[in-house]
Amino acid sequence: MKKIYVITGSTSGIGKALTEHFALKNTVFAGYRDEKKVSTLPKGVIPFFIDSNKPETIKQAAEFIKSKTDKLDTLINVSGCVVAGAMEHLSVDELRRQFEVNVFAHIDLSQQLLPLLENGKIINISSMSSFGIFPFIGPYGASKRALDIMFNALQLEIKKDIKIISIKPGAIATPLWEKSINENKKSFSTCTEYQKEIKFMVKNAQSNGVKGLPVAKVVQTVAKADAAKTPRPSYTVGFDAKVAELISHLPQGILNQLIKAKLRQRTKANVTV
Ligand SMILES: NC(=O)c1ccc[n+]([C@@H]2O[C@H](COP(=O)([O-])OP(=O)(O)OC[C@H]3O[C@@H](n4cnc5c(N)ncnc54)[C@H](OP(=O)(O)O)[C@@H]3O)[C@@H](O)[C@H]2O)c1
Structure with a gap:
């Protein structure tokens, strides 16, 4: 049966792959922020403008969707960006931007x-x-984490029958990695005492952008969760994500020692993962 989807971040990486997949047999409202990329969306989708940094565009997007349909099957919140750098130096404005795009806009x-x-x-x-x-x-x-916690609270509270699912991919080969290097250059340059670590992080990001898992793996997991009558609240994608989940259960002190030792070893050897 034909279903109706809303997908944000449809013009790149994971969102683009999800839009292409679901548009094959369904109606898809596809969110974009860059007018120039609308022509790259698959034929038949319904594009809508949304800029996560501008709340009035989120309202306009919702009104536009509501003017076209009174029922949706699945909303997929995809759009996102990466604010990176040393906590010692990152500006609070940058932290706000991170939460605006990755959390508040989705809520x-x-x-x-x-x-x-x-x-x-x-x-x-x-x-x-x-x-x-x-x-x-x-x-x-x-x-x-904030996204997961707030949407889980929504799941616990809501009286409507709506299933909320968190997909947690590991490294996926998308433009996000290169964007994260370019968008954080200024923050990186202020981390004078962390240059070795930043250099390693940048090299690692460049490698993940190429050697990460294909977007198809995320599409597979999302499609599985979407088709399930009783989906799990959370799915990981990739071995690295499974390891991250597993070790996150260690006591914080032990975990911190392990991560610091690994970072020291990696920055010394200057190798990529
Ligand atoms: N790649 C990975 O390894 C990985 C792993 C785990 C989770 N994720 C998550 O997966 C999601 C998609 O990322 P991706 O890897 O596919 O990266 P991507 O290719 O950079 O896609 C990000 C999408 O978000 C859109 N976007 C960014 N800022 C926006 C804003 N202010 N307003 C509206 N749209 C905005 C981008 O629009 P433009 O097309 O105009 O740039 C793009 O369509 C993100 O939430 C990311 O955190 C990615």
Whole structure:
């Protein structure tokens, strides 16, 4: 049966792959922020403008969707960015931007579309960073954890029949990695005492952008969760995400020692993972 989807971040990486997949047999409202990329969306989708940094565009997006349908099957919150750098130096404005894009915009759009989602699903693209084990991308990990916690609270509270699912991919080969290097250059340059670590992180990001898992793995997991009558609240994608989940259960002190030792070893050897 044909279903109706709303997908944000449809113009790149995971969101683009999800849009292409679900548009084959369904109606898809596809969110974009860059007008120039609309022509790259698959034929038949219904594009809508949304800029996570501008709440008025989220309201307009929800109103546009509501003007076209009174029922949605699945909302997939995908759009995201990475704020990286040393916590010692990162500006609070940058932390706010991270939460605006990765958390508040998703909550805002979801709240406005909840009336259309009775018997439907909300699928959030979280991250293995939500397990909170990665240095120098603290804001990103915190935003994904906050996303998971707030949507889980919504799941616990809500009286409507809406299933909320968190997808936590490990490293996936998408443009996100290169964007994260370019968008954080200024923050990186202020980390004078952490240059060795930043150099390692950048090299690692470049490698993940190429050697990460294909987006198809995320599509597979999202499609499985979307089709399930009783989906799990959380799915990891990739071995690295499974390991991250497993070790996150260690006592914090032991975990911190392990991560610091690994970082020291990696920055000394200057190798990529
Ligand atoms: N790649 C990974 O390894 C990985 C792993 C775990 C989780 N994730 C998560 O997966 C999601 C998709 O990431 P991706 O890897 O596919 O990266 P991507 O290719 O960079 O896609 C990110 C999407 O979000 C959109 N976006 C960014 N900032 C926005 C804003 N202010 N307003 C509206 N849209 C905005 C981008 O628009 P443009 O097309 O205009 O740039 C793009 O379509 C993100 O939430 C990310 O955190 C990725």
